[in-house]
Amino acid sequence: MPIASSELILNPDGSIYHLNLKPENIADIIITVGDQDRVAKVTSYFDEIIFETQKREFKTQTGFYRGKKMTVISTGIGIDNIDIVLNELDALVNIDFETREIKLRHHKLNIIRIGTSGGIQPHAELDKFIMSEAGVGFDGLLHYYKNDITNKEATKALHAHLKVSSKKPEPYIVDADPDLMTLFNTDEKVIPGYTGTNLGFYGPQGRTLRLETEDADFIDQLVDFRFQDKSITNLEMETSAIYALSKLLGHGALSMNAIIANRSTGNFSKDPKATVDSLIQFTLDKLSKL
Numbered sequence: 001m002p003i004a005s006s007e008l009i010l011n012p013d014g015s016i017y018h019l020n021l022k023p024e025n026i027a028d029i030i031i032t033v034g035d036q037d038r039v040a041k042v043t044s045y046f047d048e049i050i051f052e053t054q055k056r057e058f059k060t061q062t063g064f065y066r067g068k069k070m071t072v073i074s075t076g077i078g079i080d081n082i083d084i085v086l087n088e089l090d091a092l093v094n095i096d097f098e099t100r101e102i103k104l105r106h107h108k109l110n111i112i113r114i115g116t117s118g119g120i121q122p123h124a125e126l127d128k129f130i131m132s133e134a135g136v137g138f139d140g141l142l143h144y145y146k147n148d149i150t151n152k153e154a155t156k157a158l159h160a161h162l163k164v165s166s167k168k169p170e171p172y173i174v175d176a177d178p179d180l181m182t183l184f185n186t187d188e189k190v191i192p193g194y195t196g197t198n199l200g201f202y203g204p205q206g207r208t209l210r211l212e213t214e215d216a217d218f219i220d221q222l223v224d225f226r227f228q229d230k231s232i233t234n235l236e237m238e239t240s241a242i243y244a245l246s247k248l249l250g251h252g253a254l255s256m257n258a259i260i261a262n263r264s265t266g267n268f269s270k271d272p273k274a275t276v277d278s279l280i281q282f283t284l285d286k287l288s289k290l
């Protein structure tokens with residue numbers, strides 16, 4: 001059955017609705033960044049850029065780094081944009097836009113996020129790189145999809161540990177791609193950890209400016225959580241959904257996080273741009289060996 005034009009929406013030029021991309025515009029290695037200005041920072045290290053486009057916050061450039069074809073795309077901030085970016089990237093490789101049918105042979109992408117994040121454990125120090133071994137989702141997106149892809153033991157341990165308002169979405173934990181983790185984990189610069197993802201920067205990450213939060217000890221509860229030898233090291237706003245949708249759609253995913261704030265010490269990086277630049281170069285070097 002062809003997918004209806006209200007569901008798979010194509011622009012008049014045949015590109016997909018939000019991303020403005022056609023299947024031939026993307027590589028199998030996809031780097032996602034939140035900030036649209038970070039796209040050009042990544043591709044400034046490319047040997048060649050062969051394609052670029054932008055619609056809203058979704059800026060894309062495709063090119064070659066050390067002979068490897070890669071696409072860099074900005075997702076903007078938040079889980080809602082990840083739902084769009086992951087579904088549309090998958091459609092580009094796994095749905096035939098002419099027939100609107102799902103292709104018989106599955107095409108796998110490797111999706112690597114280069115993001116910024118706030119450390120919540122003392123060892124998630126400013127300007128370090130956290131490799132997310134798992135995404136801990138407080139956002140609820142996964143519950144809108146039929147799924148059986150969570151790390152069940154870790155999720156169960158988190159449910160037993162957390163004491164928060166029942167009005168909040170049920171948290172879920174999804175593991176990173178093991179092959180991508182092996183590629184990135186061989187470097188002393190990398191700190192492995194579980195990355196908490198939530199649907200806001202202030203209240204949902206336990207920040208109070210003028211508003212009081214419900215569950216005032218939420219971050220303390222996250223700091224104290226342990227599963228085997230794992231702890232939640234950092235918080236940001238995309239990783240859990242990237243991991244969840246990648247796993248559901250059969251793609252590999254890994255999230256790399258530049259720690260620019262540390263919530264346990266109350267400090268912010270003196271030079272976040274330099275830290276992000278260093279993570280970009282580190283990630284590109286690793287991906288050139290994929």
Ligand SMILES: O=P(O)(O)O[C@H]1O[C@H](CO)[C@@H](O)[C@H]1O
Pocket residue numbers: 033034035076077078114115116117201236237238
């Ligand atoms: O720097 P990026 O990749 O946008 O990531 C982090 O920064 C934004 C919040 O400032 C959120 O998107 C969060 O996940």
Ligand SMILES: O=c1cc[nH]c(=O)[nH]1
Pocket residue numbers: 116117118119201205235236237260261
């Ligand atoms: O604390 C932080 C820092 C960056 N991004 C976030 O989402 N949280």
